Amino acid sequence: xxxxxxxxxxxxxxxxxxxxxxxxxxxxxxxxxxxxxxxxxxxxxxxxxxxxxxxxxxxxxxxxxxxxxxxxxxxxxxxxxxxxxxxxxxxxxxxxxxxxxxxxxxxxxxxxxxxxxxxxxxxxxxxxxxxxxxxxxxxxxxxxxxxxxxxxxxxxxxxxxxxxxxxxxxxxxxxxxxxxxxxxxxxxxxxxxxxxxxxxxxxxxxxxxxxxxxxxxxxxxxxxxxxxxxxxxxxxxxxxxxxxxxxxxxxxxxxxxxxxxxxxxxxxxxxxxxxxxxxxxxxxxxxxxxxxxxxxxxxxx
Amino acid sequence: xxxxxxxxxxxxxxxxxxxxxxxxxxxxxxxxxxxxxxxxxxxxxxxxxxxxxxxxxxxxxxxxxxxxxxxxxxxxxxxxxxxxxxxxxxxxxxxxxxxxxxxxxxxxxxxxxxxxxxxxxxxxxxxxxxxxxxxxxxxxxxxxxxxxxxxxxxxxxxxxxxxxxxxxxxxxxxxxxxxxxxxxxxxxxxxxxxxxxxxxxxxxxxxxxxxxxxxxxxxxxxxxxxxxxxxxxxxxxxxxxxxxxxxxxxxxxxxxxxxxxxxxxxxxxxxxxxxxx
Numbered sequence: 001x002x003x004x005x006x007x008x009x010x011x012x013x014x015x016x017x018x019x020x021x022x023x024x025x026x027x028x029x030x031x032x033x034x035x036x037x038x039x040x041x042x043x044x045x046x047x048x049x050x051x052x053x054x055x056x057x058x059x060x061x062x063x064x065x066x067x068x069x070x071x072x073x074x075x076x077x078x079x080x081x082x083x084x085x086x087x088x089x090x091x092x093x094x095x096x097x098x099x100x101x102x103x104x105x106x107x108x109x110x111x112x113x114x115x116x117x118x119x120x121x122x123x124x125x126x127x128x129x130x131x132x133x134x135x136x137x138x139x140x141x142x143x144x145x146x147x148x149x150x151x152x153x154x155x156x157x158x159x160x161x162x163x164x165x166x167x168x169x170x171x172x173x174x175x176x177x178x179x180x181x182x183x184x185x186x187x188x189x190x191x192x193x194x195x196x197x198x199x200x201x202x203x204x205x206x207x208x209x210x211x212x213x214x215x216x217x218x219x220x221x222x223x224x225x226x227x228x229x230x231x232x233x234x235x236x237x238x239x240x241x242x243x244x245x246x247x248x249x250x251x252x253x254x255x256x257x258x259x260x261x262x263x264x265x266x267x268x269x270x271x272x273x274x275x276x277x278x279x280x281x282x283x284x285x286x287x288x289x290x291x292x293x294x295x296x297x298x299x300x301x
Numbered sequence: 302x303x304x305x306x307x308x309x310x311x312x313x314x315x316x317x318x319x320x321x322x323x324x325x326x327x328x329x330x331x332x333x334x335x336x337x338x339x340x341x342x343x344x345x346x347x348x349x350x351x352x353x354x355x356x357x358x359x360x361x362x363x364x365x366x367x368x369x370x371x372x373x374x375x376x377x378x379x380x381x382x383x384x385x386x387x388x389x390x391x392x393x394x395x396x397x398x399x400x401x402x403x404x405x406x407x408x409x410x411x412x413x414x415x416x417x418x419x420x421x422x423x424x425x426x427x428x429x430x431x432x433x434x435x436x437x438x439x440x441x442x443x444x445x446x447x448x449x450x451x452x453x454x455x456x457x458x459x460x461x462x463x464x465x466x467x468x469x470x471x472x473x474x475x476x477x478x479x480x481x482x483x484x485x486x487x488x489x490x491x492x493x494x495x496x497x498x499x500x501x502x503x504x505x506x507x508x509x510x511x512x513x514x515x516x517x518x519x520x521x522x523x524x525x526x527x528x529x530x531x532x533x534x535x536x537x538x539x540x541x542x543x544x545x546x547x548x549x550x551x552x553x554x555x556x557x558x559x560x561x562x563x564x565x566x567x568x569x570x571x572x573x574x575x576x577x578x
Contacts, residue, residue, distance in 0.1 A: 058481055076484040088478040092500045092576040105486035138577035
């Protein structure tokens, strides 16, 4: 059975400026289940943002397809909400108006009062209440702007929420608080989320599954790492969990070494290129003989 | 000594400069010789008649008081109040200007949306833009045949370029992210144009409108000197023909004051549409 969101043999090539072609990624295939929080990790230049833009419908792949809920993705849609790295709030509208802008587009028959009520509710969910919601984005801090952007996206109940390095421009402390806000609102909504980041700790805290990309050109999604830490998670407690450092080490190893070793191999015809599923769980039966060998166990699916 | 704010100090300095300037002007104008001091020969050759000269400010102020206390009198084609003359000029400027806005803003919008259109129209705009609007006058008079309409056409043609270029530039420069926000919210082309692109480009568009109204007001004076009949430009030229330099100086000042007010209106509009990123 097909997953809720299925990315099939996605390939992106750009002209390299010297008459040839640059293959950013090739035959990338993976799936995302409904309600899942999937994070994609990789070095810059591996095409993460391009994949994101294709999912959002803002860019066209050279070949391949994206199928969501049984239909092929063509062009942008309200079913796929996007939170951009630079917030993308409209600076001439107040905070509240920025959210109602989205709600009005999604629910054109709602009354003005209903739209405003809905928007206010979602702003409150990310901790923006009272006077603040009538300010212009320029009068808000970077963290608050990104909260508005998150509220705008969640308020529309998209089938898929795309987060493009949403916390990349924030300082570490603010990032922490907003990650908590995001976890909280996600916990209430059962929203399917696909997120780009290059922050390993952020990925572990938020994700159900992390997709690892090799370096470009000819990048591919090499591994899918399950995060075997139970929810609800909390940044101070997850570091105590036995799996935390095992997973973290695996990710660091991949990004530091293997993403380079595995890169630059053009895929062979017939190869599916599905990511290898990796499950690291130290809490499982300790007498498992495999557990005495390296701390990870690779399962091919 | 008590402290004054920056604005108060600047205002004080302005007043001082005005007073000193007026006094210097007043002192620089030689007084007319009294008739009694003239020789018989001078009286016989007509030197006793008042000579035309640059008026001192005191005379201009008297003239201004006289004119502004009854600005709308109408005593025939060559003797109308300053209010009527300025009214005609403003009417011509606004008519030509709004016709230009009606063409330039939608057209600039379309050019700004399409790179091909932008590049295709650019050479024509660049050639037509530097043409002095008065150079169109003979052609306009010949084709339109009516001097009134020709004056309005000249205003139209001079106001159109800054608005057209600024609108196209503003629309072309709207941040990709904002357009993407519109796209991901499935807004149609009209909704995107009005709710995203127009407010995003509004500061640039209004700047163009402000430049245009300034140019239109500069040009109307020259245009009315040419077409004659009514208007502040005609008034200046008529008073020059009458050798009434006091009225000339007064009307020059009025041109400045009206121009400033027109600019202030657009300054206000500009403040309303400006946003901080």
